[in-house]
Amino acid sequence: MSTSPHTAHADRIFVNGLVWPGGERRQGPEPTALAVCDGRVVACGSDAEIRALAGARSTVVDLRGRRVIPGLIDGHMHAVRGGATWASELRWTDVPDLRTALATIHGAVGTARPGEWVRVVGGWHPCQFTEAREPTRAELDALAPDHPVYVQALYEVAVLNSAALRAAGIDATTPDPPGGRLERDPVTGEPTGRVFGMGAFNRILGAVPPDTPDRERHSTAAMLADLHALGLTGIVDAGGFGMPPHRYEPLFALWRDGGLSMRMRLFLSAGDSGQEYEQLEEWMRHTPPRFGDPMLRFQGIGEVVHYGCHDFEGLEEFSISDDAAKELYRISHRAAERGWPVNIHAVLDESIDRILACWEAVDERIPLRGLRFSLSHADRISPANLRRLAALGAGVVLDDHQVFKAALSEAAWGDGSMAEAPRIADLLTAGIPLAAGTDATRASSHSPWLSLWWLITGKSADGVPRRADRHRMSRERALECYTSGSAWLSFEETSRGRLRPGTHADFAVLSEDYFAVPEDRIPAIRSDLTVVGGEIVHTTGTVA
DSSP states (O other): OOOOOOOOOEEHHHHHEEOOOSSSSSSSOOOOOEEEEETTEEEEEEEHHHHHTTTEEEEEOOTTOEEEOOOOEEEOHHHHHHHGGGSBBBTTTTOOOOOHHHHHHHHHHHHHHTTTOEEEEEEEOOOSSSSSOOOOOOHHHHHOOOSOOEEEEEEEEEEEHHHHHHHHTTTTTTTTTTTEEEETTTTTOEEEEEEEEEHHHHHHHHHHTOOOOOHHHHHHEEEEEEHHHHEEEEEEEEOOOOOOOGGGGHHHHHHHOOOOOOEEEEEEHHHHHHHEEEEHHHHHHHSSSTTTTSSEEEEESSSOOOOOOTTTTSSSOOOOOOHHHHHHHHHHHHHHTTTTTBEEEEEEHHHHHHHHHHHHHTTTTTTTTTOOOOOEEEETTTTHHHHHHHTOOEEEEEEEHHHHHHHHHHHHOOOTTTGGGSHHHHHTTOOEEEEEEEOTSSSSSOOOOOOHHHHOOOOTTTSOOOSGGGGGGOOOHHIIHHHHHHTTTTTTTSSSSSSSTBBBBBEEESSSTTTSHHHGGGGGOEEEEEEEETTEEESSSSOO
8 A cells, every 4th residue: 555645644534445546457456445635645555554544533434335436537528618508408318218308398398487498408319219319399399389499419400399489580581590501391481490500509599598697607516516426526628619708707606606616627719710819819818828726727729729620520521721721820839839738629530631730830840749739539530640649749539429420420431430430449559648528518418427338338329339349448448538538638647537645536436336337337327426625526325
């Protein structure tokens, strides 16, 4: 047993468990206990060794044989945006069929204020339903004739009932919004209630009355509590579309009031197309890199670095123009000059090729190795570009959006293409740092356990195994990505994501043993006890 040299007695000791401190599991007895003092791990070892560190005021927690892991860190989540509306939306992440899904709408209508919107905004896909389809406008009308209902499946399609069409001001004369399409009856020209594209989604969601700042703050706190119940202790927020500075106020209010229980690391995006350099320069001018404290920190620039470089889901042909590439170089150079990491969304190899060309040009002037630039997704990265990425010391965030989109992606990219999407074995062989996340709350489910299941099994939500065996991960390696791997993005892999002397005491006590349950039970795992900085932030009461 190794211990911290700075502490004689522990504040809290946790005994009678099975502790995975991080790294490969070794042969022989596993640690069964750990000690915590001043928010840090003091020691990890046997019950007897840890009990010896208890003092008169130490609290002893009986883990009752439960599995303990380092706290999960989602390496790519849009939590700031999702948190502001979390409490006013429904979620269908774990819903198995359409009948159950419609029942949640019926329940929400029963408690809604007159005329209040009922919304399901992403995080699910019809492939998870027994019926394999989204609800119809008629079904939503029957449940909610007087309430606007909006149901969005990932970023693919949304369905509105008649009340929502009226509330959004959409009728037969309404033109398609830029970047979107309103499906129409071929005979009458009337809208059917089905809409497509980001432009349409934003047009309709813009008609929903905004919550008050106080409600958004409480909504954000409710989201973090739900994520703690899954074992999350940290989030790397990827920024994304529509994230100007004022959108961060609910999170900042929690932070200022001492109510922030999740370690948040923020990547900052440009808010408006055509103003990317100026807006990102404004962030960088007034904020030093990694400014903040252990709970909230400004981390880098991304994932929308330049709107002309964003290839969305990668299901359509896309190319980065010369003008967009020049701007990407300009922004990346400025970020490197100021010491800011850059994370950029890139699904297609063609996009990655041009991004790497920009970064290599920056690297000739300012070495990028050590700055922790990274790609999110990289589903279609080629072996050649994988080697270029490794040469820059850059990383990849493995996002599980393909858990829902594998069939659509395979249809777009060709039969068998999903066998190497992403090229996990090649990424590991090249030594590229790997983080893992969900891309929640709209593009995928917020559940880290569904994401881990996807990394391990190579299956999608429709139950079809598609990724080749060599590109699947062991349970240990997948969990490494979700802990110390995601901590790498914020230069914290030695202080977070492990349970070793001196690391932050962030951990989860699981409802089932992740290392022992059958693979298909992994998505059902939850946390019975979640601890951040030695303080309990979630408990089911099943651990004493």
